[in-house]
Amino acid sequence: MTDRSAESADERPTRRQFLTALGGSALAAAVYGYGVEAGTATEGSTAVQSGDHPASQCHVDVLTAVARAVYPSTVSVDSSFVERRVFGRIEPKPGHFERLVAAIEAVDGHAQARFGGAMSEFSAGRRRQVLQSMGVTTVHPTADGTTAEQVRFYLVNDLLYVLFTSPKSSELTGIDNPPGHPGGREAYRRGSGEGDR
């Protein structure tokens, strides 16, 4: 991670601190295979790949804490949603999850250094202050940018991507089956009386 922002590398927790927690669990991605056999792809089918990812439970917990600060308060989220949706998806590019883990560590390191505690210990408002003080709210998401730009690209925008491709966003957007979610072919036919959106 290129560090051109205020914080320095030595303010971040080490990878070892994160690895004191349990290693990342393997998940089956809830996705549909390209060219699956006829009749086998019903809603809820699983298994194109196993979710062998580099995040520990500690990483997932920090990511979940950030999600609760980034998402509107009406969206309830737990660590299983975050792990399944973020780390359970097919990695968009090689190395993406590694850099996401590094971004998680950068955020928690900044929280420790500047705010004196771990992200998961803070209120949602304080977590947003942490992100703001890193510059995450004002930078353009950039995969190979500054720490703040990478936190925005890998961490915040991964969280926003999985929210807006999930029915969890339906109440916010009025779209019951949002693009990216294989929610079947019922919602587009449903009348307004069955869902006032």
Next chain:
Amino acid sequence: MTSTDDRTPTDADVCIIGAGPAGALTAYSLARRGHDVVVLEAGERLTPEDHHRRMEMWLRPNFERNAFWLDELRDAYTSTGEINARLNDTRVKAVGGTSLHWDANTPRLHEADFEMHTRHGLGRDWPISYDDLRPYYVRAEREMGVSGADDNPDGPLREEPYPLKPFEPSYSDSLFAEACEELGIAMVTQPKAINSEAYDDRSECVGYGVCNACPSGAKYSAEIHVRKAETEGARVVDQVQALSLEHDWEGDTVEAVRYAAPDGSEYRQEADQFIVACGGIETPRLLLLSKSDVYPDGLANSSGAVGRYLMDHPSVETTAVLAEPTRQSNIGWVSSRSDQFYGIDSPGPGSYHLTFSNTAKSTSGGAQLRSPPTSPSNVLDAVEDPSSEALADLANDPLNATTFGDGLDLPTTAGPPYPLSIRGAGEMLPRADNRVTLDRSQTDSYGRPVPSIDLSDGEHERETIAHCREIQKAILSELGAEVTGSSTLSGRDMSTHHMGTTRMGTDPTESVVNEECRTHDLSNLWIASSSVFPTGGANNPTLTIGALAIKTADHIDETL
């Protein structure tokens, strides 16, 4: 992505250049009849996992959607006409070709499209009729797995049911239908190569809603016939660039394709028969690049028609809002259309069709837009030309939000008001000045001149689309909606359909291929592409490309 390691030539009866729908269907059709087939494809082969990655690229505003295939230097071009060619937003160079991100709409052309000159004194007749092509349409619909209903009173005659049952109409279709009924406009089912039920070892549509990057396999892509062709023994070599075609001493037959491998090695693939299946831009370009002493203006170009008569489908959209819910963006595809205004004999100056929105609601990343408004290239465009629309696109995407929590920007809200829209695509007449040439001032990564696209609308297109916009507004007004916008042809982008640049005809002095899609000039050179269309009608071309490809393969089989 995966790739073939061995890219050296092998013995072949048939060499096909391009692994899009036309190349894949001809490859399969010939390989299953026992012929040795080699397919050369410039792009890479995608894995099933790559399709999930593509979906994410499509949905996140900060990825370039064409990054999975684009090589900026290899794929450079220039655009000199009034219409922005935007080639690299619309085509795909990969195994499967542009079908990797097509919308999979598969209407047939109409009977009159084949006889525009005889019936109306416009353009040129095709050397084949709708009746000639109809059995091949049937075969193409089966191969691609087309769903639909025979419910179109304004459509071409059918004698066979669609292979797959139709998708059910959307809720918003019922709103449009009431207005259309009042106006006497017939709304019908949109045929499409998306599985409404399991078909051909592929799943039914599960509603991902990102059709351009469908990860489920329910939408047809030419990868399917690439796989089938390989099962039948065809050899598909990816990541090789066809550089030129070489002919015999007299210029009667093609002897070899010269191509380059990724390591810089150059090879000659020989075969008995050659098929160029590189789409409406690269097909004429390859012929123009293959000029020789016998063909100083380009291979198979005695007529001078190679590259000329380029056509697309000019399209416009009228947007509106309604006080009652419209239930948009819960599915990715169009379910209903109207051909009421298709044909010169129909009301209006020229052919166009209408499609009714299911995706008018904004989504993160602009899922339904061909080019995401906040992709890195578009951000640069917005900075250079900060129009209010461009800046709004940037600001409204939650992935660019500047506040989090309850202050998070949303791509859209639950309403009211509720959006909806009607699109229309019309016919462009063939004109010699609309053309693909070689831009010798710029070269690609192989040192070859890049294609130059010169395309402009004429009066026929402007009048046709003006009528289309009036009808769109009339339907929306009848519906009680408030019209919020209506696009025009001014400053427009080229559509995704590139046709006409090696046109078919009986007269070798004004056409490039004959009724079998064999070039007039060289007896073993065939073209499988929308580039052979003498006129383009107003309907999506891929089913017709497939039908012609299957027909061409039959003719080639007879020669082997």
